[in-house]
Every structure is written in C-alpha cells, then in structure tokens.
Amino acid sequence: MEKRKELLIPDRTLMGPGPSDVAPSVLRAMASPLLGHLDPAFLDIMNRIMEQLRQLFGTENYMTLPMSGTGSAGMETVFVNSLEPGDKVIVCVNGVFGQRMADVASRCGAEVITVEAPWGEAIQTEQVEQALKTHAPVKAVAIVQAETSTGVWQPLADISAAAHQYDALFIVDAVTSLGGVPVEVDQHKIDICYSGTQKCISAPPGLSPVTINERGLASLNQRKQKVQSWYLDLTMLQGYWGNERVYHHTAPISMNYALYEAARLILSEEGLENCYQRHLKLGRAMQAGLQAMGLVLPVEESIRLPQLTTVEIPEGVTDADIRKQLLDRFGIEIGGGLGVFKGKLWRVGLMGSSCREKNVISFLTALHLLLKEQGCMTDIKAGLDTFNSRL
Amino acid sequence: MEKRKELLIPDRTLMGPGPSDVAPSVLRAMASPLLGHLDPAFLDIMNRIMEQLRQLFGTENYMTLPMSGTGSAGMETVFVNSLEPGDKVIVCVNGVFGQRMADVASRCGAEVITVEAPWGEAIQTEQVEQALKTHAPVKAVAIVQAETSTGVWQPLADISAAAHQYDALFIVDAVTSLGGVPVEVDQHKIDICYSGTQKCISAPPGLSPVTINERGLASLNQRKQKVQSWYLDLTMLQGYWGNERVYHHTAPISMNYALYEAARLILSEEGLENCYQRHLKLGRAMQAGLQAMGLVLPVEESIRLPQLTTVEIPEGVTDADIRKQLLDRFGIEIGGGLGVFKGKLWRVGLMGSSCREKNVISFLTALHLLLKEQGCMTDIKAGLDTFNSRL
Numbered sequence: 001m002e003k004r005k006e007l008l009i010p011d012r013t014l015m016g017p018g019p020s021d022v023a024p025s026v027l028r029a030m031a032s033p034l035l036g037h038l039d040p041a042f043l044d045i046m047n048r049i050m051e052q053l054r055q056l057f058g059t060e061n062y063m064t065l066p067m068s069g070t071g072s073a074g075m076e077t078v079f080v081n082s083l084e085p086g087d088k089v090i091v092c093v094n095g096v097f098g099q100r101m102a103d104v105a106s107r108c109g110a111e112v113i114t115v116e117a118p119w120g121e122a123i124q125t126e127q128v129e130q131a132l133k134t135h136a137p138v139k140a141v142a143i144v145q146a147e148t149s150t151g152v153w154q155p156l157a158d159i160s161a162a163a164h165q166y167d168a169l170f171i172v173d174a175v176t177s178l179g180g181v182p183v184e185v186d187q188h189k190i191d192i193c194y195s196g197t198q199k200c201i202s203a204p205p206g207l208s209p210v211t212i213n214e215r216g217l218a219s220l221n222q223r224k225q226k227v228q229s230w231y232l233d234l235t236m237l238q239g240y241w242g243n244e245r246v247y248h249h250t251a252p253i254s255m256n257y258a259l260y261e262a263a264r265l266i267l268s269e270e271g272l273e274n275c276y277q278r279h280l281k282l283g284r285a286m287q288a289g290l291q292a293m294g295l296v297l298p299v300e301e302s303i304r305l306p307q308l309t310t311v312e313i314p315e316g317v318t319d320a321d322i323r324k325q326l327l328d329r330f331g332i333e334i335g336g337g338l339g340v341f342k343g344k345l346w347r348v349g350l351m352g353s354s355c356r357e358k359n360v361i362s363f364l365t366a367l368h369l370l371l372k373e374q375g376c377m378t379d380i381k382a383g384l385d386t387f388n389s390r391l
Numbered sequence: 392m393e394k395r396k397e398l399l400i401p402d403r404t405l406m407g408p409g410p411s412d413v414a415p416s417v418l419r420a421m422a423s424p425l426l427g428h429l430d431p432a433f434l435d436i437m438n439r440i441m442e443q444l445r446q447l448f449g450t451e452n453y454m455t456l457p458m459s460g461t462g463s464a465g466m467e468t469v470f471v472n473s474l475e476p477g478d479k480v481i482v483c484v485n486g487v488f489g490q491r492m493a494d495v496a497s498r499c500g501a502e503v504i505t506v507e508a509p510w511g512e513a514i515q516t517e518q519v520e521q522a523l524k525t526h527a528p529v530k531a532v533a534i535v536q537a538e539t540s541t542g543v544w545q546p547l548a549d550i551s552a553a554a555h556q557y558d559a560l561f562i563v564d565a566v567t568s569l570g571g572v573p574v575e576v577d578q579h580k581i582d583i584c585y586s587g588t589q590k591c592i593s594a595p596p597g598l599s600p601v602t603i604n605e606r607g608l609a610s611l612n613q614r615k616q617k618v619q620s621w622y623l624d625l626t627m628l629q630g631y632w633g634n635e636r637v638y639h640h641t642a643p644i645s646m647n648y649a650l651y652e653a654a655r656l657i658l659s660e661e662g663l664e665n666c667y668q669r670h671l672k673l674g675r676a677m678q679a680g681l682q683a684m685g686l687v688l689p690v691e692e693s694i695r696l697p698q699l700t701t702v703e704i705p706e707g708v709t710d711a712d713i714r715k716q717l718l719d720r721f722g723i724e725i726g727g728g729l730g731v732f733k734g735k736l737w738r739v740g741l742m743g744s745s746c747r748e749k750n751v752i753s754f755l756t757a758l759h760l761l762l763k764e765q766g767c768m769t770d771i772k773a774g775l776d777t778f779n780s781r782l
Contacts, residue, residue, distance in 0.1 A: 005439075007651055009423040010432050019425045019644060030645060031422035032400040034410045034595055036724045041401050048396075068597070069460045069622060072640040076622045104621045198641055204425055206459070206597055206643035228619055230495045231460060231467045247729070249463040250589055252597035253410060254421060255646070260398055333427045338638070 012327075013359055016335035017148045017308060018176065019198035019205050020351040022262070026203055029261035030254050037251045045260055046241065046251075052263035055272065056178055056201070057193060057211045059185035065241045066207040066259055067232060068252050071175040071196030074208025076104050077232040078171055078192050079142075081212075081220055085109030087139040090131050090168070092116075092123040092159075096149035096338045097173055101142050108228065113138070119340055120150045120310070122303045125158040132166040139219075140169040140191075145183065146176035148199075149338040151299045151310040151347065153181065156188045164189060169216060175199060178209065179266055180279045180307035180351060191216040197255075200279065200307055202352025203262035206255040210234075262352075280306045281391065283350050286360045289387030293368065293378040298345060307355065309348045310341070314376045319343050322370050330366040332359075360387060403718075404750055407726035408539045408699060409567065410589035410596050411742040413653070417594055420652035421645050428642045436651055437632065437642075443654035446663065447569055447592070448584060448602045450576035456632045457598040457650055458623060459643050462566040462587030465599025467495050468623040469562055469583050470533075472603075472611055476500030478530040481522050481559070483507075483514040483550075487540035487729045488564055492533050499619065504529070510731055511541045511701070513694045516549040523557040530610075531560040531582075536574065537567035539590075540729040542690045542701035542738065544572065547579045555580060560607060566590060569600065570657055571670045571698035571742060582607040588646070591670065591698055593743025594653035597646040601625075653743075671697045672782065674741050677751045680778030684759065684769040689736060698746065700739045701732070705767045710734050713761050721757040723750075751778060 014021045035042040046065075053064045067077050079101070083089055087110045091102040094117040106112045113135050115127045123143060132138055141163040145154050156172060163170040169191040174183045180200030185193050192212045198205035212220070212234065220234060227233040231249065239246035266275050283306025287297055296312040297304065313319050319336060323346070326332045335347035348363065361384065368380040405412045426433040437456075444455045458468050470492070474480055478501045482493040485508040497503045504526050506518045514534060523529055532554040536545050547563065554561040560582040565574045571591030576584050583603045589596035603611070603625065611625060618624040622640065630637035657666050674697025678688055687703040688695065704710050710727060714737070717723045726738035739754065752775065759771040 006655070007420045007423060007436070007648055009426060009648075012424065012426055012430065014425060014427060016427055018641060019427065022425050027422040027424070029398045031418040032398060033403065033418070034405060034413050034589075035400060035403055036405060036407055036410065037596070039403065039718070039724060045398070069464065070641045070643060073460065073622045076620065100621070107617055107619050107621055196641070198425075204643065204645040205428070205641040206646055226498055228498050229467065230491070230498055231464045250409060250461045250587070250596040252461060252595065252643075252646070254595040254649070255597055255643070257398055257400075258645070264397070327430070333430060 011331045013332045013362065014354050015349050015359060015363055016333045017347045017349050018196070018351060020202050020349060020354040022202055022204055023265055023353045025265065026258050026261045030204070030258040032257050034253050037253060038245065038247060042253065043245060045256060049256060049260050049263070050241065052260065052267060053209045053211065055267055056263060057183055057185045058187060059211050061185065061211045061213045063217060063234070063238065064211040065237065066209050066256065068249065069208055070205045071208050072100070073232065074194030074196065074210050075101060075173060076229065077208070077210055077234065078194050079105045079108050080227050080229045080232055081234045082140055082169055082171065082192060082216065083108040083110040084223060084225055086111065088113060088135055088137070090115055090128060090135070090138055090141045092128065092143040094121060094123055094150065094152060095119055095144065095147035097144045097147055101173065105142070120152060120298045122152055122154050123159070125162055128159050129162045132162060132168065136166055138166060138168045140171050142171040144173040146174070146181065146305050146308065148176045148308060149341065151305050151308045153303050153305040160189050169219060176308055179275060181276060181305065185211055197259050197262065200351045201262050201266070203258040204255065206252055207259055279350065279355055282355050282357065282360060283307055283309065285387050285390035286350060288390050289364055289383040292386035293364065293380060293383035295378065307349060307351045310345045311348060312345050313343070314371065317371060317374050317376050325370050326366055330362065332363055332366055357391065402722045404723045404753065405745050406740050406750060406754055407724045408738045408740050409587070409742060411593050411740060411745040413593055413595055414656055414744045416656065417649050417652045421595070421649040423648050425644050428644060429636065429638060433644065434636060436647060440647060440651050440654070441632065443651065443658060444600045444602065446658055447654060448574055448576045449578060450602050452576065452602045452604045454608060454625070454629065455602040456628065457600050457647065459640065460599055461596045462599050463491070464623065465585030465587065465601050466492060466564060467620065468599065468601055468625065469585050470496045470499050471618050471620045471623055472625045473531055473560055473562065473583060473607065474499040474501040475614060475616055477502065479504060479526055481506055481519060481526070481529055481532045483519065483534040485512060485514055485541065485543060486510050486535065486538035488535045488538055492564065496533070511543060511689045513543055513545050514550065516553055519550050520553045523553060523559065527557055529557060529559045531562050533562040535564040537565070537572065537696050537699065539567045539699055540732065542696050542699045544694050544696040551580050560610060567699055570666060572667060572696065576602055588650050588653065591742045592653050592657070594649040595646065597643055598650055670741065670746055673746050673748065673751060674698055674700065676778050676781035677741060679781050680755055680774040683777035684755065684771060684774035686769065698740060698742045701736045702739060703736050705762065708762060708765050708767050716761050717757055721753065723754055723757055748782065
C-alpha cells in the first residue's frame with residue numbers, strides 16, 4: 001500500500017482576516033488527551049468556559065456558550081433560533097457578512113428587510129429607525145459590529161436603542177470584534193450575540209461563542225415551531241450546557257480545551273483591557289505607517305477597526321502576485337478583497353496572537369519590497385518611523 | 392484579577408460510545424501551527440483528506456468531504472440537502488439515532504414515515520419494502536448501520552436494493568461504523584453517507600465525513616428551494632471543496648490536521664483491512680469474555696457490532712455507582728444506556744485507538760471487582776481465559 005506523507009506545515013504569520021496565529025500554550029492545551037463529553041472533568045471545563053465567555057462578551061447572561069461550529073454556524077444559530085417563518089427582520093448590509101446574515105435569515109422563511117450602506121461606510125441610525133417605522137412590527141434588527149470584508153467598526157448604541165424602542169430583538173455579529181474591541185453585550189443591550197474563536201481570541205476555528213439574554217430566551221421559548229436546525233437548537237442545547245447535562249451531541253472536546261486556554265491568556269495573563277489596548281495601539285500605528293508609506297486606507301479613521309485594516313491596491317499592481325509572494329517568500333498571509341472589493345483592496349489582520357510589533361515591521365518591509373519589484377514606490381522609511389512613533 | 396487555573400486533564404481510557412482515545416501522533420498533528428483556510432498548503436491537505444475519506448468509505452465519489460461539525464451535523468447535512476418540504480422519507484428507527492434522523496428530517500418539512508424494530512434488533516427488509524410500496528413515491532430511505540444506542544450491526548445490502556427498486560435515495564448513518572467495520576458505499580450503492588471522526592477513526596470530535604454520489608448530487612442540483620441551512624449547504628460547499636476554492640466558511644483547520652493523521656494511521660500504517668480485523672477480533676473476544684463471566688449481552692451475535700457492545704446491568708446493581716467508580720478509581724469511561732435502555736445496560740466501546748487488548752483486561756477486571764463490591768459475583772477467571780483464547 002502507498003505510504004501517505006506525514007503532515008508538514010509550512011511556517012506562516014497569519015495577518016489575514018482570520019484565522020490568526022495561535023499561542024503555543026493553546027496548541028499544547030488542544031493536544032491534551034480526550035475526555036468524554038459527559039465526564040465531570042469536562043463538565044467543569046464547560047462551566048469555566050461559559051464564565052470566560054461572559055467576561056469576554058461583557059454580560060451576565062447565563063446562556064453563554066460555544067456552539068460546535070465556526071463563526072457562520074454561530075450566525076445560523078442566532079437566526080434559526082430567533083426567527084420563524086413570516087417574521088420580519090431588518091438586516092443591515094454594508095459588506096459580505098451583512099449579506100450573509102440576510103441570506104441565512106431568508107432561509108428561515110423570514111421576511112428580510114435590508115438597510116444598506118456603501119461598503120466601507122457605517123450604517124446610520126436614521127436608516128434603521130426609518131425601516132423600523134415603515135415595517136413595524138419587526139422581530140429583530142441584525143447588524144455586524146466588525147465587518148471583516150471592509151474593516152468598518154460599526155457604532156451600536158443608538159441602533160440598539162432604536163431597535164428596543166420598536167420592541168425588536170437586537171442581534172449583533174461580533175465574529176471579528178470579540179477580544180479585539182469592546183463588545184459589551186449588557187451595556188449595549190444586545191439581546192443575542194455571536195462570535196468566532198479564530199479572530200481576536202486566537203483559538204483555532206471550530207467554535208462559535210453565542211450569548212442570549214432573558215429577552216432572547218423568552219422569545220425562544222415562545223416559538224410556535226421547532227427550530228429548523230436540530231444541531232443548532234438552543235432549546236435542546238440548554239439541556240446540555242445547563243444544569244441537567246442531557247446529552248445532545250458530542251461536543252468538540254479538543255477545541256474547547258483550546259478555547260479555554262486562549263481565553264485564559266486574555267483574561268488572566270494579559271487582562272482584557274490590556275488586550276483591547278494592544279489591538280488599538282498597534283492597529284492605529286500600523287495604519288499610520290501604511291499611510292506614511294503612501295498607501296490609501298479606504299475607511300475613515302473614526303469607524304476604522306484596529307484589528308482589520310483594508311488597504312487599497314495601488315494602480316498597476318497585481319493583487320495575486322503580491323499575496324503569493326508575501327506567502328511564499330516571507331510566510332506572511334494577508335487577505336484579498338471580497339465581493340465588490342475583490343482585486344481592489346487587501347485585508348490585513350492584527351488579531352489576537354498575530355497582533356505583535358514584529359509582525360507589523362516584517363509586513364510593512366516585505367510589502368515595500370514587493371511593491372517596488374512591481375514598479376510601485378513606497379516610502380518605507382517614513383512608514384516605519386511613523387509606525388514606531390505611534391507606539 | 393483572579394488567576395484562572397491552567398487546564399488539567401485527568402488520565403482516562405475512553406471505552407464509551409465515543410469519543411475514543413486519540414493516538415499521540417494525532418494529538419501532535421493537531422497541535423501544529425495554524426494555516427489559513429485558503430493557503431495552498433491547506434488546500435493540498437484538503438485534497439488528501441478527501442482521498443483518504445474515499446478509501447475509508449469505499450467509494451470513488453468526488454464529493455467526499457468532512458463537514459465542519461460533529462456527527463449530528465453530518466446527519467443534518469444529509470437531510471437538509473436531500474429533502475424539501477413535502478418530500479416523503481422512510482426512516483428506520485430501532486434506537487436513539489434512528490429517532491434523531493426522524494426528528495431532523497421532520498424539521499426539513501418532510502413527511503416522515505418510520506419503520507420500527509424493537510431496540511436491540513435489526514430492521515427487516517420486508518418492513519422497508521412494505522413501506523416503500525404503501526407510500527410510493529418516496530424520496531429517500533434512511534438507516535443507521537451501527538446503532539450506537541443498542542450495539543446493533545444493521546445489514547444494508549437488501550434494504551439498499553429495495554430502496555433503489557422504488558427509485559428512492561439510500562441514506563446511511565455510518566457514524567460508529569466507519570473505520571471499524573466495512574461501510575462500502577459503492578458496493579452497497581449508498582447514495583449519501585455520513586460519519587463522525589471520534590469513533591473508530593479516533594480523531595477528536597469536530598468533523599463529520601460525508602460522501603454523496605452522482606445520483607445524490609443530481610437530486611441536490613434539482614432542488615426547487617435553497618437548502619435551509621446555509622452552513623451545511625453542499626451546493627455552496629462544492630465551491631470550496633471543488634476546484635474553484637471559493638470561500639464559504641473558515642474550515643476548522645486543526646481538526647483537519649487531526650483527521651488527516653488519524654486516517655493516515657489507519658490507511659498507511661495499519662492498513663484498513665487489519666483495522667477491521669482488530670476491531671472484529673478484540674470485540675468478539677471481549678464479548679465472549681463478558682459472557683463467560685456470567686454477564687448477558689442483549690444483542691444476538693449475528694447482528695452484534697464488535698466495536699460497541701451493550702451489556703445488561705445485573706439485577707440489584709446500581710448503574711451510576713459502577714460507572715462513577717470505573718471512572719474515578721480506574722480512569723475507565725464506559726457509557727450508560729440511552730432512551731428505553733437508560734439504567735438497563737452499559738455501552739462498552741472498543742473503537743479506534745481504544746481497541747486494545749490491555750484496555751479489555753483492565754476493564755473486565757475492574758468491572759469484576761466493582762460488581763463484587765455490590766454483591767454481584769462474576770467469574771473473572773473464566774472471563775479472562777475465554778477472552779485470551781479468542782485472540
């Protein structure tokens with residue numbers, strides 16, 4: 001029989017839109033031997049993870065748990081549980097993940113009303129208010145806090161207030177925000193929120209933290225129909241993650257080990273506030289450096305995420321070549337554009353363990369060299385000086 | 392700030408219904424640094440995993456891929472993709488996982504016709520034929536090959552023929568069978584099959600291998616409605632796992648590393664036939680040993696799985712105490728009964744890396760000692776001699 005090769009993983013620095021680099025202690029935790037999903041030792045880990053996630057989300061919600069799938073499974077969890085056929089839902093769309101929410105919601109049989117803003121801009125509260133007024137009663141308003149396809153940091157407070165004024169549930173996608181910038185579920189009165197582990201939390205992809213408050217649960221428990229997804233049915237998962245510990249499905253044990261250790265690094269070793277500060281400072285410094293080099297950032301600074309930066313591709317530069325050489329020669333992964341931004345911009349992540357000074361200087365320098373080879377000159381000296389002065 | 396504890400994992404031997412023990416090289420592979428989900432190095436691993444899964448399933452189906460969730464996500468994948476509202480589906484029910492299939496199928500809006508057998512017995516072909524005749528046209532027939540709640544090994548060939556005679560898709564749950572006993576998707580003309588990684592494959596839980604043949608794909612591509620699950624939509628996943636490599640969701644990178652190495656151990660180090668033989672020989676030997684000790688196995692040998700054995704709990708013995716002491720004193724996990732078998736039997740797994748001679752003698756001996764403490768005498772000498780003579 002033909003011998004298959006052992007796994008050889010090339011050296012990478014992950015500066016794309018996720019996954020981000022994972023700390024050695026997280027990889028080590030993940031490699032611990034398995035426990036059964038009903039073992040008291042694992043149930044204890046589950047309880048501790050729920051408590052960690054509450055701190056990360058800024059909530060006291062009891063139902064705060066990692067769903068057994070990646071971020072998009074979290075998105076689907078939220079919509080299949082909160083919507084029933086015929087419900088009206090307002091979905092804010094200013095990028096790929098807003099579009100995806102609209103698609104997922106429509107597959108629940110909901111009537112989807114989209115509120116749109118140009119990609120790279122934020123959704124305005126007045127737009128949402130207008131839609132709420134026109135379409136009342138509306139079951140829920142859904143919005144992305146950190147739009148990974150554009151790098152926009154969406155303000156939430158006023159839109160939350162508008163949603164509640166019209167008695168709608170307020171749903172937030174925090175996939176790229178959790179751990180990187182404050183989410184503050186309770187303070188923002190977010191009723192249901194979901195995230196992913198592979199962005200600013202820096203655990204591998206495979207789990208999707210979800211939190212739901214009493215209002216969200218009340219809505220869930222008043223459903224007329226079963227949740228259309230068995231796998232993502234929170235009415236059943238309450239039994240496993242709650243006190244009864246009823247078997248639902250086999251949880252991804254190893255991924256939970258990784259999430260536990262990744263959250264522990266943030267909450268107990270670094271501190272959550274320090275973690276936000278690191279993302280903000282390094283992100284803003286890199287952005288200033290890129291601009292000093294002569295590159296253009298399409299998103300206005302007041303709504304620009306620190307952990308995910310979009311950079312316009314200079315005219316005459318071949319997108320795919322730059323990204324391929326960054327990967328092949330320097331081991332640096334950045335992301336290409338999605339949707340209307342395909343071929344027009346790059347997405348540079350400074351998330352979680354990838355958010356380090358040494359990564360920024362490698363990236364700026366490598367990018368400078370590669371652009372130069374394509375005849376595009378950038379001022380690397382000004383870029384590095386500016387970056388350094390902002391730290 | 393309060394320091395959270397580091398992860399401490401107690402020593403366990405996993406002899407329950409899954410997860411099973413994971414080999415050190417699989418844990419090591421899983422702890423490799425992350426790659427991006429569109430990195431050419433990861434795309435190469437994906438291709439190799441697809442090829443490995445084809446060998447494990449016994450199929451040439453191009454669409455053979457690991458879904459990003461545990462076994463129940465695989466079950467849901469199969470039903471949401473193959474059924475549309477109003478379709479009739481025959482679901483064979485002789486245990487928890489048949490019941491679950493019926494529940495999942497009904498959530499797709501399908502009309503579910505159940506064909507039932509007592510728990511611990513197999514479904515008879517005539518029952519399925521009768522249902523096909525009565526309810527024609529039927530979109531699909533679904534059955535569990537290895538019913539994890541009872542230990543029954545369901546014969547497939549005749550039921551497959553019946554389903555195809557009535558032009559129905561033949562769907563098989565191979566969660567507990569894949570890697571332990573032959574599944575042989577092509578030979579059995581199984582149109583759609585799904586499994587899990589945490590049973591006889593001995594990778595951690597978190598992925599669900601699925602395979603679908605041309606007939607299944609044709610049915611998929613003739614759908615009138617979108618698949619109700621965005622996350623599990625095979626029409627979209629074809630783009631990511633096919634040649635185009637279109638981004639769908641972020642695959643659980645580390646779990647795929649683990650699956651690759653676990654499959655490599657089976658296919659390239661041990662050999663698939665040897666792996667089946669190991670499960671069959673050790674399973675049958677342990678079963679004979681248990682009977683020689685004086686314990687009762689409720690499932691007839693001709694339909695008894697080697698990798699998952701159900702054992703009746705002797706009268707007067709306290710189920711929970713025995714399992715707790717097995718775990719606390721000896722580090723051995725076995726499973727309790729589910730559904731109608733709750734409190735009536737134990738489920739003992741010999742799956743994948745857990746399927747070892749040393750685990751059997753530890754388990755038989757520990758069980759003997761614990762039963763004796765509860766006043767239940769077993770003949771451990773006969774048990775061990777019988778076990779040994781069957782190896």
